[in-house]
Amino acid sequence: MRVAHGERVRAFLQGRSLAGSGESGGDVDHLVTEIARGGSVGAPMALERAYARAADEEKMLALELRRAIAQHPAWTWLEQQRGIGHLLAARLLSRLDLTRARTPSAFWAYCGLATVPGTAYGCAECGLEVAYPSGYQVRSAHQSRAGLAACTGELTALGSQSSTRVAPRRTVAGGRSCYDAHARKSCYLIGVSLLRCKSDYRPYYDAERARLAVEHPGWTPKHYHLSALRKMEKAFLRDLWVAWRRALNLPLVAPYYPRIQLYK
Numbered sequence: 001m002r003v004a005h006g007e008r009v010r011a012f013l014q015g016r017s018l019a020g021s022g023e024s025g026g027d028v029d030h031l032v033t034e035i036a037r038g039g040s041v042g043a044p045m046a047l048e049r050a051y052a053r054a055a056d057e058e059k060m061l062a063l064e065l066r067r068a069i070a071q072h073p074a075w076t077w078l079e080q081q082r083g084i085g086h087l088l089a090a091r092l093l094s095r096l097d098l099t100r101a102r103t104p105s106a107f108w109a110y111c112g113l114a115t116v117p118g119t120a121y122g123c124a125e126c127g128l129e130v131a132y133p134s135g136y137q138v139r140s141a142h143q144s145r146a147g148l149a150a151c152t153g154e155l156t157a158l159g160s161q162s163s164t165r166v167a168p169r170r171t172v173a174g175g176r177s178c179y180d181a182h183a184r185k186s187c188y189l190i191g192v193s194l195l196r197c198k199s200d201y202r203p204y205y206d207a208e209r210a211r212l213a214v215e216h217p218g219w220t221p222k223h224y225h226l227s228a229l230r231k232m233e234k235a236f237l238r239d240l241w242v243a244w245r246r247a248l249n250l251p252l253v254a255p256y257y258p259r260i261q262l263y264k
Contacts, residue, residue, distance in 0.1 A: 118166030125153030129218030
């Protein structure tokens with residue numbers, strides 16, 4: 001609601017609404033901030049008051065959320081992770097149910113980080129390599145690996161397909177998702193935050209990206225980035241599952257792979 005009211009204020013001040021004159025008299029973002037502080041900048045009084053109330057309510061709800069998340073069993077571990085705050089943690093924890101996740105891979109699957117069987121394709125002209133879930137309708141038209149122009153070559157299936165695994169695709173209209181889209185988005189935001197803050201999980205990203213650059217020279221930089229980011233997010237979810245289970249004195253499972261291998 002705060003964002004919606006803010007856009008209405010901006011539309012008035014910038015002259016994008018029927019009632020707006022477009023004479024903002026200064027930086028619009030600064031004027032909107034002034035309204036949130038209780039001031040007036042010449043917009044309709046009802047709209048300014050609605051935005052100020054929404055801003056105050058957002059701050060109040062954020063404080064209540066901080067109090068609630070501080071009592072969560074996993075918060076003791078989460079607050080020690082660089083890049084994870086109360087709001088990011090709340091976004092993810094509100095989507096997860098530990099009682100239904102007997103292994104860390106259950107978190108991965110629910111958050112859309114598990115992989116499905118796929119088929120790899122390559123273009124002999126531009127060197128691009130891509131992969132899609134099995135049965136996916138692949139179009140021959142594609143951008144070149146550099147992404148600067150359309151490539152005139154065609155995508156053809158590569159030889160070995162037995163070990164090809166890909167991320168699940170988004171559902172089409174009317175389809176049912178195999179994962180929680182809100183949890184997936186929360187994991188992505190957490191992954192970006194961990195990456196920017198150079199947290200202890202950054203080596204997972206760097207090691208995976210270096211490995212993929214050697215094994216898949218035809219991938220695009222974005223493909224490298226997203227795949228390495230997913231690896232880091234999975235490591236984070238695995239450790240979250242362990243810390244959460246330990247806080248509740250629930251049984252654990254043996255690790256899927258030694259942690260030290262990801263730092264080599």
